[in-house]
């Protein structure tokens with residue numbers, strides 16, 4: 001049995017958390033490959049080491065003195081090393097980092113040092129081999145992640161290795177340039193390692209007892225999802241359920257390796273199993289609710305639009321030409337609405353409007369900003385009539401004005417558009433009707 005275990009920043013924020021992690025790893029012989037993140041927040045107002053590194057590097061780039069921030073970062077690591085009674089010095093590593101910052105090594109290199117250093121601490125603490133991810137996670141010469149090369153490098157390297165620590169979040173180009181995944185990317189590293197060694201399971205340890213039906217920052221103590229499919233999870237993580245990086249799904253999914261989300265602070269909890277498919281009936285009609293704020297809608301109206309072949313393509317072409325991706329395109333007989341990210345859209349607003357006028361000569365174009373999108377996801381919705389109706393009625397009772405509702409043909413999700421300020425109320429109302437009342 002081979003397990004890959006990834007520990008998030010919250011699980012490695014201080015020596016006490018490290019000890020919990022050590023106990024978890026030592027309690028199961030098969031936990032052989034460990035992927036650590038950088039130390040995260042020790043308390044809610046704290047700063048993640050990754051964020052300190054970005055700040056520190058910005059100062060270096062601007063030619064300012066960055067000694068204070070670097071000393072703070074160093075302090076975070078030595079607090080852990082001392083708390084664990086380790087005989088480990090990181091002086092050489094910090095000298096190198098300081099020199100590299102002065103030589104403008106790049107902010108991806110800078111950010112990666114949190115995982116690099118934490119990997120060193122973890123390897124010393126466990127007595128496992130340390131593998132620098134820059135040598136096994138490969139980015140091509142354009143800086144794009146190279147999945148095939150990575151798989152080859154990782155499997156070859158790990159074949160020779162009984163137990164190893166492979167830091168999360170970063171990799172390297174052939175010439176040694178360090179690249180990182182997007183934020184939260186240690187989850188991706190864990191998934192890649194699991195694929196490469198054909199792991200039996202990929203355990204992803206965090207600070208919640210699994211994937212929760214909704215964000216615990218919105219609803220107090222939400223129910224835990226016992227089993228979720230990759231498709232459901234993809235919908236939820238894309239829409240902002242941040243527990244697992246959305247790109248962490250692909251590598252393990254192809255191999256049929258289940259992911260188990262676990263809580264470092266409550267290792268006795270079973271957590272959530274993420275699987276390709278399951279015959280297990282979900283506990284509730286819906287599996288989860290997630291959402292994001294910060295969208296804009298562009299509503300285009302033109303009489304007889306539906307008989308104009310190519311109308312939709314022409315509209316979407318305008319967005320493509322401006323490099324703007326769209327989220328949703330609900331349409332009626334004479335209207336078509338395009339939902340886009342507000343921050344992407346705002347600066348190109350006028351070009352897009354002009355483009356639409358040129359492309360399709362609409363009767364009028366209307367825009368609305370500060371909208372939120374909520375995804376209600378569940379494999380159980382297919383076999384249950386009236387789900388959309390219940391969403392509507394819950395939102396009406398909560399006095400939330402629904403701007404848009406869009407049910408995908410897969411019947412796996414319903415997308416609802418509301419105003420930003422109604423976002424939390426809407427999520428709570430949907431949670432209540434499907435989970436608290438257990439219908």
Ligand SMILES: Nc1ncnc2c1ncn2[C@@H]1O[C@H](COP(=O)(O)OP(=O)(O)O)[C@@H](O)[C@H]1O
Pocket residue numbers: 007008009010011037040184205206207208210211212213214215216217240241242243244
């Ligand atoms: N549906 C959800 N289920 C569980 N946690 C969620 C959900 N949506 C958002 N979260 C948040 O995600 C956090 C865990 O992810 P993250 O901060 O990336 O952890 P880590 O540092 O362990 O990688 C939780 O503490 C929680 O606040």
Ligand SMILES: N[C@@H](CC(=O)OP(=O)(O)O)C(=O)O
Pocket residue numbers: 007008009010037038040048050051114168169182183184185186187
């Ligand atoms: N440390 C990186 C990568 C990461 O995955 O961290 P975490 O596991 O704490 O989300 C970040 O903050 O983005």
